[in-house]
Amino acid sequence: MNLYARAALAQLSAQKDPRDGAALMRHIRGARYRSAMGYEVRVDARGDAEGNYTILAFGGDPLSPGLYPVGGFGYLASETELPVRLIDTFSDFS
Numbered sequence: 001m002n003l004y005a006r007a008a009l010a011q012l013s014a015q016k017d018p019r020d021g022a023a024l025m026r027h028i029r030g031a032r033y034r035s036a037m038g039y040e041v042r043v044d045a046r047g048d049a050e051g052n053y054t055i056l057a058f059g060g061d062p063l064s065p066g067l068y069p070v071g072g073f074g075y076l077a078s079e080t081e082l083p084v085r086l087i088d089t090f091s092d093f094s
Contacts (some may be wrong), residue, residue: 003028003043 001009007027008018010092016023028043035041039052 003033004030006031 004024007024010027011018011020011023017070020022025047029045029047030043032040032042035049035052036053041049041052043049051073053073054069055071057070059068060066
């Protein structure tokens with residue numbers, strides 16, 4: 001179910017106006033959903049969806065080179081921060 005539908009249902013369940021945009025956003029901020037690409041995405045305090053960024057490098061076998069993930073961005077402890085920290089999730093890259 002999409003974010004708007006969940007927020008509208010929450011408003012209706014509480015017998016409140018599902019057309020109240022500010023109230024809908026209170027339900028949407030901090031919510032999580034599965035993106036079209038299958039990633040778990042969180043909406044931050046500003047109402048922005050977090051990105052999913054991976055750093056790719058060209059390399060591998062010289063006979064069949066390709067792009068390989070070498071790192072990605074993550075969030076700091078605060079769930080309202082932008083992705084600012086490089087996380088070395090692919091340390092076995094050669």
